[in-house]
Amino acid sequence: DIQMTQSPSSLSASVGDSVTITCRASQSISRFLNWYQQKPGMAPKLLIHAASHLQSGVPSRFSGSGSGTDFTLTISSLEPEDFATYYCQQSYSIRTFGQGTRVEIK
Amino acid sequence: QVQLQESGPGLVKPSQTLSLTCTVSGGSINRGSYYWSWIRQPAGKGPEWIGHIYTTGSTSYNPSLKSRVAISVDTSRNQFSLDLSSVTAADTAVYYCAREGEWLLSSMEGSAMVTNYYYGMDVWGQGTTVTVSS
Numbered sequence: 001d002i003q004m005t006q007s008p009s010s011l012s013a014s015v016g017d018s019v020t021i022t023c024r025a026s027q028s029i030s031r032f033l034n035w036y037q038q039k040p041g042m043a044p045k046l047l048i049h050a051a052s053h054l055q056s057g058v059p060s061r062f063s064g065s066g067s068g069t070d071f072t073l074t075i076s077s078l079e080p081e082d083f084a085t086y087y088c089q090q091s092y093s094i095r096t097f098g099q100g101t102r103v104e105i106k
Numbered sequence: 107q108v109q110l111q112e113s114g115p116g117l118v119k120p121s122q123t124l125s126l127t128c129t130v131s132g133g134s135i136n137r138g139s140y141y142w143s144w145i146r147q148p149a150g151k152g153p154e155w156i157g158h159i160y161t162t163g164s165t166s167y168n169p170s171l172k173s174r175v176a177i178s179v180d181t182s183r184n185q186f187s188l189d190l191s192s193v194t195a196a197d198t199a200v201y202y203c204a205r206e207g208e209w210l211l212s213s214m215e216g217s218a219m220v221t222n223y224y225y226g227m228d229v230w231g232q233g234t235t236v237t238v239s240s
Contacts (some may be wrong), residue, residue, distance in 0.1 A: 042232075046228060067215070091206075091225040
């Protein structure tokens with residue numbers, strides 16, 4: 001299986017801050033990388049597919065980059081509704097998720 | 107707009123089979139190129155992919171669960187289902203069904219233009235909690 005490792009596991013930030021979350025794959029996955037947002041009691045929501053393609057309806061303050069083994073999700077200016085847990089997930093082979101990054105209010 | 111809804115028992119006894127159904131509304135399950143997936147999430151942990159079935163009926167499963175899992179589709183009812191046998195307390199989780207959408211995209215990799223189908227879970231059910239306990 002391809003292991004996905006996210007960092008940090010949690011971070012504290014304020015509204016308006018820019019935050020970056022990283023995801024590393026245990027082997028090259030080209031651009032087969034998705035990002036999800038999950039709020040408590042809710043299903044995950046797809047934000048970005050194919051490493052950098054914004055899902056329809058997702059605000060442009062979210063962006064993704066990377067290829068191969070190293071990927072990043074950036075939220076350019078945090079809004080109150082962005083405080084949530086974020087997961088990366090690879091679709092190169094048998095699907096696997098990262099362990100999550102919790103974005104908390106400072 | 108496609109919507110998914112999980113259904114099934116919320117409590118299953120150890121060693122028995124967990125059976126869930128996902129009903130697809132707002133679109134036909136056998137129209138388009140989609141994987142229909144099951145994902146679970148134990149309390150306080152990240153999601154774990156269980157497996158999926160393609161519109162052709164071909165399946166793929168998480169190797170850690172493969173010996174106990176079966177996913178099937180009933181196109182006449184617009185549903186797909188999960189069976190997980192020989193359950194233990196470790197199978198207690200929120201179970202989600204999801205549609206895995208497909209995008210055909212091109213990008214430069216080095217000096218070459220590469221075109222691939224990319225997949226992501228773009229529609230999710232609300233999830234159903236399943237507890238394994240006697």
